[in-house]
Amino acid sequence: MTIFVDMDDVLAETYEKHIELYNLEHKQQLNISQITSGEVWHNVPEDHQLSIKDHAYQKGFFRDLKPKRDCIQVMEALYAKHEVYIATAATQFPDSLKEKSDWIDEYMPFITWQHRIMCGHKFILKGDLLIDDRTYNLEKFDGDTLLFNSPHNVGDTGYTRVNNWLEIAERFL
Numbered sequence: 521m522t523i524f525v526d527m528d529d530v531l532a533e534t535y536e537k538h539i540e541l542y543n544l545e546h547k548q549q550l551n552i553s554q555i556t557s558g559e560v561w562h563n564v565p566e567d568h569q570l571s572i573k574d575h576a577y578q579k580g581f582f583r584d585l586k587p588k589r590d591c592i593q594v595m596e597a598l599y600a601k602h603e604v605y606i607a608t609a610a611t612q613f614p615d616s617l618k619e620k621s622d623w624i625d626e627y628m629p630f631i632t633w634q635h636r637i638m639c640g641h642k643f644i645l646k647g648d649l650l651i652d653d654r655t656y657n658l659e660k661f662d663g664d665t666l667l668f669n670s671p672h673n674v675g676d677t678g679y680t681r682v683n684n685w686l687e688i689a690e691r692f693l
């Protein structure tokens with residue numbers, strides 16, 4: 521199978537980083553367990569929302585994200601068995617392109633540069649499966665899709681959903 525895997529909120533944990541920065545910026549004690557739906561900025565007072573929306577423009581934001589639980593081991597096994605590509609929208613935040621490449625070098629060095637697609641739209645990709653947390657990427661993809669669970673997509677219906685990387689391993693390894 522040719523499998524495309526998104527980065528943000530599929531491989532890399534953005535909520536924790538947003539919350540860490542938000543707590544520093546506004547002297548708050550927001551905890552990830554308090555966010556059960558929506559984007560992080562939906563979960564803070566209105567006059568704090570802009571600063572969260574600004575995080576993705578800060579240098580280092582995408583480089584400092586933690587890998588999601590179990591994703592490194594499962595990706596390595598998937599990579600050995602299938603034709604796996606990371607497909608990540610990097611052109612929205614141009615600094616993120618280098619940072620994402622450095623992140624992959626650190627956590628998933630087995631993924632060669634030919635298997636790193638730093639892109640805009642994903643519906644132009646041709647393959648069997650796209651794993652992504654955004655329905656706007658999945659809805660136009662011409663292949664099977666898996667919606668990776670995230671607080672911002674809890675209300676989205678009509679997609680096959682996975683909650684974690686062990687569920688992906690069960691399906692494809």
Ligand SMILES: [Mg+2]
Binds near residue numbers: 527654
């Ligand atoms: Mg994503």
